[in-house]
Amino acid sequence: MKRAAGIPEILLVDDEPLVGMLTEDMLTDLGYVRAKLVTRLADARKAAMFETINFAVLDVNLGAGEFVFPVADILAARHIPFLFATGCGRRDIPRRFRDRPILEKPFSAGELAAAVGDLVRRTPNAMAR
Amino acid sequence: MAKLDAGPLRDENSAEFMPTTGQAGETVQTAPSNPSIWPLLITKEAPPTPGVFAFRVSVLVLALATATALRAAFGALVPGVPFAFYYPAILAVALLCGWQFGALALLFALALSWFMFVPAAFDFAAPTAAQWISLAAMAGVGLCLVAVTEALRTALARAQASEARYRELLGATSGIVFLTSPSGHVSTPQHGWSEVTGMVWPEYGSLGWLKAVHSDDQAILKGERPPRAHQADLRIWSKDDNNWRWFHMRAVPLTNARAELTGWMSALSDVHERRMARERQEMMLGEQRHRLKNLITVIDSLATWSNPRNDPAVDAYLKKFLGRLRALGGVGDQIVAAEWKELETGAVVRNALAPFLEENSARIRISGPRLMLSEQTAGSLALGIHEMATNALKYGALASKDGKIFVEWSRTPRAGDEDIAFEWREQDGPPVAPPDREGFGLRLIRFVPAREKDGKVQIEYRPAGFYCRISWTAVASG
Numbered sequence: 001m002k003r004a005a006g007i008p009e010i011l012l013v014d015d016e017p018l019v020g021m022l023t024e025d026m027l028t029d030l031g032y033v034r035a036k037l038v039t040r041l042a043d044a045r046k047a048a049m050f051e052t053i054n055f056a057v058l059d060v061n062l063g064a065g066e067f068v069f070p071v072a073d074i075l076a077a078r079h080i081p082f083l084f085a086t087g088c089g090r091r092d093i094p095r096r097f098r099d100r101p102i103l104e105k106p107f108s109a110g111e112l113a114a115a116v117g118d119l120v121r122r123t124p125n126a127m128a129r
Numbered sequence: 130m131a132k133l134d135a136g137p138l139r140d141e142n143s144a145e146f147m148p149t150t151g152q153a154g155e156t157v158q159t160a161p162s163n164p165s166i167w168p169l170l171i172t173k174e175a176p177p178t179p180g181v182f183a184f185r186v187s188v189l190v191l192a193l194a195t196a197t198a199l200r201a202a203f204g205a206l207v208p209g210v211p212f213a214f215y216y217p218a219i220l221a222v223a224l225l226c227g228w229q230f231g232a233l234a235l236l237f238a239l240a241l242s243w244f245m246f247v248p249a250a251f252d253f254a255a256p257t258a259a260q261w262i263s264l265a266a267m268a269g270v271g272l273c274l275v276a277v278t279e280a281l282r283t284a285l286a287r288a289q290a291s292e293a294r295y296r297e298l299l300g301a302t303s304g305i306v307f308l309t310s311p312s313g314h315v316s317t318p319q320h321g322w323s324e325v326t327g328m329v330w331p332e333y334g335s336l337g338w339l340k341a342v343h344s345d346d347q348a349i350l351k352g353e354r355p356p357r358a359h360q361a362d363l364r365i366w367s368k369d370d371n372n373w374r375w376f377h378m379r380a381v382p383l384t385n386a387r388a389e390l391t392g393w394m395s396a397l398s399d400v401h402e403r404r405m406a407r408e409r410q411e412m413m414l415g416e417q418r419h420r421l422k423n424l425i426t427v428i429d430s431l432a433t434w435s436n437p438r439n440d441p442a443v444d445a446y447l448k449k450f451l452g453r454l455r456a457l458g459g460v461g462d463q464i465v466a467a468e469w470k471e472l473e474t475g476a477v478v479r480n481a482l483a484p485f486l487e488e489n490s491a492r493i494r495i496s497g498p499r500l501m502l503s504e505q506t507a508g509s510l511a512l513g514i515h516e517m518a519t520n521a522l523k524y525g526a527l528a529s530k531d532g533k534i535f536v537e538w539s540r541t542p543r544a545g546d547e548d549i550a551f552e553w554r555e556q557d558g559p560p561v562a563p564p565d566r567e568g569f570g571l572r573l574i575r576f577v578p579a580r581e582k583d584g585k586v587q588i589e590y591r592p593a594g595f596y597c598r599i600s601w602t603a604v605a606s607g
Contacts, residue, residue: 017509017576021569039579063505063580 008054010035013044013071014085015062019105023057023085026109030116041066048074055119057103057112060086060093072097081119185226192218193237200246212242212267219271223278231275239268304376304398305365308383311390313339313350321397327368341366343373356382356390362400374401418465425458449519456481456515460508471501474510474538474551481511482536485518489527497538500549505580510551510599513577516570517553517597525558525595532558532594540603547603549581555594563590574599 010027012035014020020037027035036051038044041062048056048071056075058068068084075082084093087105103115177185196218205211215238223231244253247260256264299306305321315338318330326333326341333340339347343364350363358381364373380395429451436447459480463472478495479486486493502510514536518527526532533556541548555561564571571588574597578584581601589596 015505015580017573017579021572021576037576039576040582042582 007034008032009052011044011047011051011053011056011058011075011082012037013039013056013062013068014059015039015066016059020059023112026112027057027116029109030113032116041068041071044068044071045074048078048080053078053080055116056080056082057116058082058084059105060084061088067092069094069097072100081122083115083119185230188225189222189230189234189237192221193234193241196238197241197245200242205246210266211246211263212238215242215267216270216274219274220278223275224282227282228275228279231278232272235268235271235275238271239264242267304396307338307393307395307397309393309395311392313393325368325374325399326366349378354380354382354393356384358382362404365397374399375404376400415465418461422458422461422465425454425461429454429458452484452515452519453512455484456511457508459483460504460511463507464504471503472507474500474502474507477502477507477511478514478536481514482518485522485527492527492532493534493536495536497536497551498540500538500540503580506578509573509577509579513574513599514553516573517595520570521555521558521595525561526555527558529558532556543602545604546582549601549603551577551599553595553597553599555596558594560592561590561595 010032012020012023012027014023014037017037017039020039024035024037027033036047038047039062044062047053053075056071058072060068062068072082072084083101083103084097085103085105085107086092089104090102093100093102101115101119103111107115193215196214200212200214203214205213207213219231219234219238222234243256243264245251247254247256247264299320305319305325307315307319307322308317309315314335315333316335319333319338322333322338322341323329326338328338328341331337339350342350343366346361346363349361358379360377360379362375362377365376366372367374376397377400378395378397380393382390383392383394385391432447432450432454436443460472460477463476463480474497475495478497482493482495518534521527521532521534526534535552535554535556537554538549538551541550574588575586577586577599578601581603584601585599587598587600
């Protein structure tokens with residue numbers, strides 16, 4: 001598929017498809033129409049490594065004892081901004097990510113908009129919509 | 130810092146290993162606690178302690194003196210073997226004191242024979258040819274005796290060391306090692322049994338040990354067991370806890386050369402804490418599921434009660450919402466009922482289709498092998514099926530009189546894994562066309578195998594009707 005220039009690509013990781021789809025819809029309403037929802041850690045790692053991504057929204061606990069942190073490490077190494085969306089709170093997040101923004105689940109469209117806005121502003125790398 | 134720490138550690142190690150390396154050349158390492166007398170006699174430590182040395186010299190002197198006395202008293206008993214009395218003496222010395230003393234005994238025996246019994250007696254006179262041959266034969270046979278005895282001693286020492294190591298190993302295992310006859314009878318004290326159960330030998334001899342095994346777990350141990358390795362969890366009375374404790378048993382059949390069962394060797398390890406933790410966890414998980422199930426019921430009633438009456442738009446919305454909620458909640462009910470965290474596909478499909486089967490049971494054909502699904506995939510599948518059935522009722526096979534739906538799934542083994550394919554095929558319904566925009570229902574369907582390996586969803590609007598194939602790879606299970 002040809003990528004439309006200037007439209008930010010977003011990696012969205014959430015092991016619960018229903019919740020992920022809800023976030024996807026919120027992002028679409030905010031104008032970020034190119035969100036890719038991934039539900040499995042293995043796929044998320046692959047996407048983080050090889051896809052063009054402007055920023056990422058990461059669910060922390062992916063079920064079955066898997067956590068999203070390897071994906072976050074890859075994104076950090078690629079200087080791609082990301083935020084954590086979690087229902088578990090801040091204490092489950094390793095220290096190396098302590099300065100990353102965290103969005104507490106469940107969140108409203110407004111909270112997501114504010115968090116994503118901050119993320120884009122803080123990192124000029126992430127393309128504005 | 131690291132360097133400072135490593136220094137003394139290395140010194141400690143080398144100091145600890147020093148005596149061992151000093152004796153590396155010796156084949157025999159005896160366990161100090163071993164009650165057998167053999168280690169005292171065959172230990173090859175060099176040099177032997179004064180006590181051992183004195184013992185060996187005494188054996189040498191005693192054996193030679195006895196042989197000489199017997200030869201003097203009885204003469205050459207065996208014709209043609211004039212010095213036969215010395216052979217047992219050399220054998221005894223070589224066996225008890227090692228080959229060095231055996232060789233010494235042979236030399237002394239030769240000298241004594243020559244001096245005392247080769248005419249002229251009490252004189253090292255030059256022997257005749259026949260006497261030469263006698264002495265040479267004695268030297269040859271004596272050397273063979275010493276050599277064979279030494280080989281025997283080495284073999285004994287090896288067996289001894291091997292047994293000592295086996296005992297040390299047994300002592301190092303924390304659990305119980307249990308040896309029984311094929312029928313479960315115990316005839317010797319067993320490692321670890323007294324420590325755990327407080328039973329004293331021979332209290333647990335014969336079948337007495339079964340008293341310390343929980344009555345519910347005795348069935349696995351009683352009666353004929355097929356002679357192959359097996360394992361089981363069982364409860365054993367713990368004297369420290371004054372209660373039952375869970376042990377994991379691994380039993381291996383012991384067989385003789387004719388492959389007949391001669392007994393059972395069982396290793397029992399304490400898994401009590403682990404098992405208790407798992408049970409607590411499962412109980413909590415069950416509790417959570419119950420709460421979730423109740424929560425869904427509460428949401429269902431809240432939604433129903435909050436409905437302002439006679440508003441068709443809200444009615445339609447509520448119907449859609451409750452349909453989906455109940456499809457998901459049905460899986461929750463099944464999970465609570467199921468003992469394991471997996472669900473059978475047939476049950477999931479029938480449960481999700483229950484509202485539709487009432488009126489269309491003859492038009493929906495469900496078939497497929499027994500296939501277990503994870504809780505998550507079962508939930509997604511139930512939702513997906515609900516969406517497809519709802520669509521079929523509105524636009525598809527269930528919207529016409531003759532329409533049929535085939536719901537089929539299959540398992541295909543492939544390189545240790547299994548290819549799972551789930552198909553939904555509609556037939557003889559009104560013509561279908563792809564929607565302009567993919568709605569929520571279709572998106573739900575696309576995420577059914579989201580948590581499975583290689584999950585794929587294929588949706589086709591065929592002339593015969595709507596078709597959907599959901600496939601993924603599963604690790605094969607029984």
